[in-house]
Amino acid sequence: MIKIKGKDTMLSKYLLRSDSTAYRTINGLALIVGAPEGKLRSLNEAGTFIWEQADGRHTLSDIIDQMCQKYDVDYTQAAQDAETFVHELERQDMLVLMDDPAGSEEM
């Protein structure tokens, strides 16, 4: 995907699972728990895909591209769902959105 420099949307952000969050994927579905209040979220297959890709090295747009290939879904619809989902996880401090990939400050 070609990134448009200066475009500051959620799609261009790198996603990183928060340090205060733990999870397990069981039979392809993730259960996430966030400290300190123990907030739980149980994800379906597509939600789990986004979550597992949130390693600080992929932008949301990259992840949606991969989702569209994997699940044969429309980009616009997938992007809308994913942005709402990511926004909610960010609001609950489960995901961190970054302008640069994780570890890039050390380079």
Add this chain to the structure above:
Amino acid sequence: MREELECSIDAFNARAVNDNVPLSVLFELTYRCNLYCEHCYQVDRGSEELSFSEITDIMDQLAAESCLFLTLSGGEVFVREDFFDIARYAVKRGFALKVFSNGTLINESVAHELALLHPLEVGVSIYGSDAATHDQFTGVPGSFHRSVNALKLLKHQGVLTVVKCLLMKENINHIEGIKALAQEVGAILQFDPIVAPKIDGNREPLQHELSDADLHRFFSLEIAEPQKAKEPNPWLSQPIICRAGRDLCCISPRGDVYPCVEFPFALGNLRKQNFVEIWRGAEAERLRKLTPSDLHECVSCPDLNYCTRCWGLAFVESGKLLGPSQINCRIARIRHRISVERAENKIKMR
């Protein structure tokens, strides 16, 4: 739209129970404790406690079996000099961490170090609303102030804290005081009205247990009976007796695997077998095959629907897997009576 990327947590939990995924494990790191509580159910069952490398190896096995919630408990966990090495390893392996402690060894730097691990909660035992009562239970002067200070230090570090209070005949009048204390230190409050025998069946702790009148008083309180628990619980129709040994278990300081912390039915030992062999072994499967309809002494009980029978308590009290538990029978009878009294009061008020 978001819902399309999520599914029900209840459904997830039901699958964990159905597939016997050990989602929650309580890991007792030591029997050693710096307090001397008469009512404690724990018994030092001897032999050398698991080493750091044995513990990390077990954690690797638990992570591979999808355990998510790991509670580190004791004894008193902070008497282990390698506690933070263990806790840090747990976080590195992706567990959601809880810690149970008496709080007396938590100073400012310990609280800070704990906070860095982002625990889900730290539970601290409190047995009274004043030092005289609490310290009488623990046998250690000054323990109340140290435990309360730990709650304050942890709260200051942003850690979610839980005041865990075992209710006994000597502190039943402290309920309001302990509620105020929990509020003051910003902690969640959990009362437990059941004094259990020691894990080896020794009934000595029961000298502290609540009378029927005290239990009636406690179960009449809103804090004991949230709205949803006021309705009868038709658990006979449930497919399983208990989640113990299905999606939760306990590991002792010497590596014994139990279905639950108060259910000393040894499923196997991690120094002799690996976790999967034990978890899928004959003893665990034997437990899982039992259903509520196998509880022959319970099925015709008039208080059945008010019962919160604990499999472990029944086993510790009588040595029988399928027998009733005396304390649960008393509580079921009392909850049933309260329900009838409430219904009668409603009729009178009309």
